[in-house]
Amino acid sequence: MKRRLLSSLMVLTMLTASVVGCGNAAADSTDSAPQQEATKEEKAEAPADSATEAPAESEEEITLRMAWWGSQDRHDKTIAAIELYESLHPNITFEYEFYSFDDYFTKLKTLVASDEVWDVFQLGGNFPMYLDKIYPLDEYIESGVVDVSNISEANLKTTRDKDGTQLGLTNGINTYGIAYDPAMFEEAGAELPNENWTWDDYQKAADLITEKLGIFGSSTFLSSDFIAGCSAYVSQQGALGENSFFNIDLTGMGFTDYQLLTPFIQMRADMIKKGSYPDAGASAEVTNIENDFLVTGEAAMTWVAVNQFPTIYNVCEEQGRTLALAPIPKVTADGNSGMVIQSSQMLCVSQDSAHKEAAAAFISWFENDIDCNMILQAERGIPSNELVREALAKEATTAQQIMYDYVDYVSKLPTPSEYNVLSPDGQDQVQDNYLNYIQQVVSGEITADEAAQKTYSDAEALFK
Amino acid sequence: MKERRLITKILYHILVLAFGFIMVYPVLWMISGSFKDNAEILRGTLSLIPKDLKMSNYPTGFRGFGGTSFAVFFKNSMVVTTIATFGTVISSSLVAYSLSRIKFRGRNLWFTCMLATMMLPGQVIMIPQYLIYYRLHLVPGYVPLILPYFCGQAFFIYQMMQFMQGIPRELDEAAKIDGCSKYGIYARIILPLLKPAIVTTVIIQFYWKWDDYMGPLLYLSRPQSYTASIAIKLFADSASVTDYGAMFAMSTLSLIPVFLIFLFFNKYLVEGIGTSGLKG
Amino acid sequence: MEKLRAKLNSDAVVGHVFAAPFIFGFVCFSLIPICMSLGYSFTDYSLGSKQAVFVGVKNFLNLFKDEVFSKSILKTLQYVLISVPIKLSFALLVAYILTRKSRMVTLYRSLYYVPSLVGGSVAVALVWKQLFARKGLFNSILVNMGLEKINWFGDEHLAIYPLILMAVWQFGSSMIIFAAGLKEIPRTYYEAAQIDGANGFQSFFRITLPCLSPIILYNLVMQTIAAFMTFTQAFIITGGGPNNATMLYALNVYNQAFKYNNMGYACAMSWVMLIVMSLITLLIFRSSKFWVFNEAEG
Numbered sequence A: 001m002k003r004r005l006l007s008s009l010m011v012l013t014m015l016t017a018s019v020v021g022c023g024n025a026a027a028d029s030t031d032s033a034p035q036q037e038a039t040k041e042e043k044a045e046a047p048a049d050s051a052t053e054a055p056a057e058s059e060e061e062i063t064l065r066m067a068w069w070g071s072q073d074r075h076d077k078t079i080a081a082i083e084l085y086e087s088l089h090p091n092i093t094f095e096y097e098f099y100s101f102d103d104y105f106t107k108l109k110t111l112v113a114s115d116e117v118w119d120v121f122q123l124g125g126n127f128p129m130y131l132d133k134i135y136p137l138d139e140y141i142e143s144g145v146v147d148v149s150n151i152s153e154a155n156l157k158t159t160r161d162k163d164g165t166q167l168g169l170t171n172g173i174n175t176y177g178i179a180y181d182p183a184m185f186e187e188a189g190a191e192l193p194n195e196n197w198t199w200d201d202y203q204k205a206a207d208l209i210t211e212k213l214g215i216f217g218s219s220t221f222l223s224s225d226f227i228a229g230c231s232a233y234v235s236q237q238g239a240l241g242e243n244s245f246f247n248i249d250l251t252g253m254g255f256t257d258y259q260l261l262t263p264f265i266q267m268r269a270d271m272i273k274k275g276s277y278p279d280a281g282a283s284a285e286v287t288n289i290e291n292d293f294l295v296t297g298e299a300a301m302t303w304v305a306v307n308q309f310p311t312i313y314n315v316c317e318e319q320g321r322t323l324a325l326a327p328i329p330k331v332t333a334d335g336n337s338g339m340v341i342q343s344s345q346m347l348c349v350s351q352d353s354a355h356k357e358a359a360a361a362f363i364s365w366f367e368n369d370i371d372c373n374m375i376l377q378a379e380r381g382i383p384s385n386e387l388v389r390e391a392l393a394k395e396a397t398t399a400q401q402i403m404y405d406y407v408d409y410v411s412k413l414p415t416p417s418e419y420n421v422l423s424p425d426g427q428d429q430v431q432d433n434y435l436n437y438i439q440q441v442v443s444g445e446i447t448a449d450e451a452a453q454k455t456y457s458d459a460e461a462l463f464k
Numbered sequence B: 001m002k003e004r005r006l007i008t009k010i011l012y013h014i015l016v017l018a019f020g021f022i023m024v025y026p027v028l029w030m031i032s033g034s035f036k037d038n039a040e041i042l043r044g045t046l047s048l049i050p051k052d053l054k055m056s057n058y059p060t061g062f063r064g065f066g067g068t069s070f071a072v073f074f075k076n077s078m079v080v081t082t083i084a085t086f087g088t089v090i091s092s093s094l095v096a097y098s099l100s101r102i103k104f105r106g107r108n109l110w111f112t113c114m115l116a117t118m119m120l121p122g123q124v125i126m127i128p129q130y131l132i133y134y135r136l137h138l139v140p141g142y143v144p145l146i147l148p149y150f151c152g153q154a155f156f157i158y159q160m161m162q163f164m165q166g167i168p169r170e171l172d173e174a175a176k177i178d179g180c181s182k183y184g185i186y187a188r189i190i191l192p193l194l195k196p197a198i199v200t201t202v203i204i205q206f207y208w209k210w211d212d213y214m215g216p217l218l219y220l221s222r223p224q225s226y227t228a229s230i231a232i233k234l235f236a237d238s239a240s241v242t243d244y245g246a247m248f249a250m251s252t253l254s255l256i257p258v259f260l261i262f263l264f265f266n267k268y269l270v271e272g273i274g275t276s277g278l279k280g
Numbered sequence C: 001m002e003k004l005r006a007k008l009n010s011d012a013v014v015g016h017v018f019a020a021p022f023i024f025g026f027v028c029f030s031l032i033p034i035c036m037s038l039g040y041s042f043t044d045y046s047l048g049s050k051q052a053v054f055v056g057v058k059n060f061l062n063l064f065k066d067e068v069f070s071k072s073i074l075k076t077l078q079y080v081l082i083s084v085p086i087k088l089s090f091a092l093l094v095a096y097i098l099t100r101k102s103r104m105v106t107l108y109r110s111l112y113y114v115p116s117l118v119g120g121s122v123a124v125a126l127v128w129k130q131l132f133a134r135k136g137l138f139n140s141i142l143v144n145m146g147l148e149k150i151n152w153f154g155d156e157h158l159a160i161y162p163l164i165l166m167a168v169w170q171f172g173s174s175m176i177i178f179a180a181g182l183k184e185i186p187r188t189y190y191e192a193a194q195i196d197g198a199n200g201f202q203s204f205f206r207i208t209l210p211c212l213s214p215i216i217l218y219n220l221v222m223q224t225i226a227a228f229m230t231f232t233q234a235f236i237i238t239g240g241g242p243n244n245a246t247m248l249y250a251l252n253v254y255n256q257a258f259k260y261n262n263m264g265y266a267c268a269m270s271w272v273m274l275i276v277m278s279l280i281t282l283l284i285f286r287s288s289k290f291w292v293f294n295e296a297e298g
Helices: A003-026 A034-059 A072-088 A101-113 A127-133 A136-145 A153-157 A181-187 A199-213 A226-233 A261-272 A280-285 A307-320 A356-368 A370-376 A387-391 A398-412 A426-442 A447-461 B002-033 B038-044 B056-060 B070-101 B105-118 B124-137 B143-151 B155-165 B169-177 B182-193 B194-213 B214-219 B228-233 B244-270 C001-006 C010-041 C056-063 C065-098 C106-117 C123-132 C137-144 C160-169 C172-182 C189-194 C200-228 C233-236 C250-258 C265-292
Strands: A062-069 A092-099 A120-123 A166-175 A176-180 A301-305 A323-325 A342-350
Touching: A062 A072, A062 A101, A062 A356, A072 A092, A072 A370, A092 A101, A101 A127, A101 B124, A101 B214, A101 C250, A120 A356, A127 A342, A136 A226, A136 A356, A153 A166, A166 A307, A166 A356, A166 A447, A176 A181, A176 A226, A176 A307, A181 A199, A181 C106, A199 A261, A226 A261, A226 A301, A226 A426, A261 A426, A261 A447, A301 A307, A307 A356, A307 A398, A323 A398, A342 A356, A356 A387, A370 A387, A387 A398, A426 A447, A426 C250, B002 B244, B002 C106, B002 C123, B038 B244, B056 B070, B056 B244, B070 B105, B070 B143, B070 B155, B070 B182, B070 B194, B070 B244, B070 C010, B105 B155, B105 C010, B105 C200, B105 C265, B124 B143, B124 B214, B124 C010, B124 C250, B124 C265, B143 B214, B143 C010, B155 C160, B155 C172, B155 C200, B169 B182, B182 C010, B194 B228, B194 B244, B194 C172, B214 B228, B228 B244, B244 C123, B244 C172, C001 C010, C010 C265, C056 C065, C056 C265, C065 C160, C065 C172, C065 C200, C065 C250, C065 C265, C106 C172, C123 C137, C123 C160, C123 C233, C160 C233, C189 C200, C200 C265, C233 C250, C250 C265
Parallel strands: A062 A092, A062 A120
Antiparallel strands: A120 A342, A166 A342, A176 A301, A176 A323
């Protein structure tokens, strides 16, 4: 009996030891997987003198791991593109994975924890969080492995870190706009949106449409209301580049007076009370751009990321309606637009990759090759490569043409010399709280001013 | 008298059926949704009859993703689920026997630990657990999806313990007098009498495992190894387009195995009520 | 030899042999993660790339200032206290009604079990949303009856009820377990009661309930824990809104851990709730001495 106790005690001690071991390992896993790390480091050094390494690399049998999120359509197209690449480079085989958006990031976080992020992976505007895992492309651009000759400076900038390192290449550039149904505006006698319309115009039109047609004047902006109301609305005020929600290097706030936010929050609450903007219950019914109230005919306009525009345009066309696209309203007609061209998502090379150069070469091909992009069909957003865009534009549908024209228009708008389109770690929390505060204003729990103040201090708390 | 009885009987059946219909309505809606097109599903009509019957959701869905069809996903699910369910039954009954029938030091401790494992949300232990399997070089692979099920599942251990409480101790005593060891008592007395609890374990665990997608998401990586549960989730992407028709079609297909398991084992819960129990 | 056999048959050995799978699994795969989550709760660990820094009890202190956390606790308690009793009574009632020997019973029980088979599916969440939507089935019934429409998911006080109803709707697993328990009650008991002149109600309360009490205890404990852990429904149907009125605790933990990247904070939250849940479970166990009839011990 005693001996048993002793032996089980020993087992327990050993296990406790392993507990401690593992606990440390989670924070810093390099020590527990020394062999793997060693090989990784060796490989990591290789690209440094890539000129001599390159020929050797092309002989080598390489397996690249790649992952992305998206729909069935995207999966099929991406896999077809990968297969084309494999046929062109027989020494390279791909192991690919694909998930839906939420699942992708859950999976990515586990891989970050275990230092085995895919060689090539897709990231959106939240990339600052994964900076440690991104291997910058600069050295490959220099050595010519990655070709950026046909990608404009502005487009390259969308996936650059604040210190100028090229983190990845964008899969497609994107921007926001208001999709609307002109027929509904005319029926209600509301003024159509134009390039210089203001939030006041927006509210007036929405209220009028609700009054006359009994539908929502504007559909819900969902979580993008934060981008419209906080990011864009703030940067639209003052001189060009004077205000922005967060500062350029994401270390603090980009404006000082929380009251800049108050009118927007007040407008939202007023619209919800009048019924010209969906309340929380109605907003919850919108799950997807395809069942947005604009598409179901219950609203006259909605917020879109422009790469979604062709989808809803086509659905509405089937119903016999024609949609149009307008820029987001401004604070004053002659003020800043607050709009910039952004990257929808980008492909990056991972720090954990053993074949960084091969991964970079693939990314370059993926963004620049015309055959490849004819397969992909701009499904991820508007290609950043001019030649690719021209090739695709030849076959563009009406909706795609509207989208291309709109992006051209936005890219010509004056923008501050430096701006920031990235979200700091934890922005989602500020965003969720912001939406709740608006509901509290509607129910009379707090005033719009208090909501603005709370939103400001929530955002400020991210940097403490 | 006889008439009244008949009326009550008919009433009983009507009531049970009507209520049953309300119960399964959402499921029927899903099945009918598998024959509708996306626009009709999204319009949110609650009608069960599709406007025009669209059969193509099934072939579109079954085609799967990038050359891996749902036949593969269903096969993977089947293998994982069957093994895990089998493991749960064996291991949980063993553990339940020790915790409910054997008086040994530490059993209260283990019982408490068992309940505690259910009280921490999966989200906070998921990543540390992943790291352990990763260190053991078991990722990616099926082992982390199966191995824990051979270590007993708290929900079922406790359930079996409660059922064992209903088995009279006199039976153990009698067997002991006949020269049966404690191992023999488990195999010859307890296990056979535990049949109803085992049946419910199979039914419930099979479904849970079949439906589980967090595990497969974390521990599998090649699309060819995905289970049906993650594959179905692939149709829905909040950032782009969701093909509801195809998703409903595959969800409907995915219901069939769990439903068959239920039908097959359910009969053990129905037939011969009251014939077991004390007859030993 | 004889000695070895006696030793192998001793309670200590048998107990550990049979419990071995659990002990092995617990120590290898649960204990370490549990300890790690406790450790994280004292750090600012996040699932991105940052190194964890020890912050003492800061996370726990912040919990008390967090409006969303206190609201989520209240809402979770409301959810548990309403859904569990209704769900269990329902499960027991249906299981009892369906013990009749009839060919139809299999069919009926299948009907009632089906909802439990589709629990986490997106399809069902969609249906549920549409049932309670502004123009959904429930509201059209209300309008037909000449009543006002209800904005279920827009009203802070009402939004939790569709979720509760959904939990109750999925009473199938508890029903199956009750059915198995009912099956274990020897028919001789009922026969004896019938001879003594007991009617249906009396035999239900005097025989069925006491004999089933260990199973009731089991279902009560498990369903309470499961209700505290409810995640999927809130995640896909309401996403926690409106104004956090359906922010169930597990969803809050998920948001903090994965959406807002405050893993350390999420762990602190989980441990606070672990304590709350243990206390409630303990309370149920303590009370069970008064109402659970234990055949094996008694």
